[in-house]
Amino acid sequence: MLINKNTVFDCSIIDISKIHNKAGNITVVENDVNLPFDVKRIYYLYDVPGGESRGGHAHYELEQYIIAASGSFDVILDDAVNKRRVTLNRPYMALHIVPGLWRELFNFSSGSITMVLGSQVYNEKDYIRNYNDFLKYRGE
Known part of the structure; x- marks a missing residue:
C-alpha cells in the first residue's frame, strides 16, 4: 500500500460562508462548488458525554470536512511527526482533513453537534484504528 505522506499542515480551515438576513443564517455546501471532493457520506455526532473523545483513527484514502454545526469542540x-490542535466553533467554518492523518475530537461543549462530510461511503478497510499501526504505516 502506498504510504500517504500528507502532513497536518495540508489540512485547512475553510470558510464555507454564510448568507445572513433578518430571518436567520444559511450555509450551503455543494459538490463541485465549495468542496474539493464529492460527498458520498454524511454523519453527525451529538450527545457526546462530557470528557469523552471521538475519532482516534486515521484513513488511508478518505477526505473529510468536519463542521461544528452547533457548539464547539477541538480536533x-x-x-x-507533528501535532496540530484546531478548535471548531462556527457552523460556517469547516476543517478539511486530508487522508493519512490520525485525528481525535474532544472537548465537546454541551449540546454540540459535529457534522462530517466524507468523500467515500463507509469502508472498514480504509481505517487505521491502532496508533502503533498508524506509526508503522507512516514509517515512524
Whole structure:
C-alpha cells in the first residue's frame, strides 16, 4: 500500500460562508462548488458525554470536512511527526482533513453537534484504528 505522506499542515480551515438576513443564517455546501471532493457520506455526532473523545483513527484514502454545526469542540491532527490542535466553533467554518492523518475530537461543549462530510461511503478497510499501526504505516 502506498504510504500517504500528507502532513497536518495540508489540512485547512475553510470558510464555507454564510448568507445572513433578518430571518436567520444559511450555509450551503455543494459538490463541485465549495468542496474539493464529492460527498458520498454524511454523519453527525451529538450527545457526546462530557470528557469523552471521538475519532482516534486515521484513513488511508478518505477526505473529510468536519463542521461544528452547533457548539464547539477541538480536533487534534497528527502526522506521526507533528501535532496540530484546531478548535471548531462556527457552523460556517469547516476543517478539511486530508487522508493519512490520525485525528481525535474532544472537548465537546454541551449540546454540540459535529457534522462530517466524507468523500467515500463507509469502508472498514480504509481505517487505521491502532496508533502503533498508524506509526508503522507512516514509517515512524
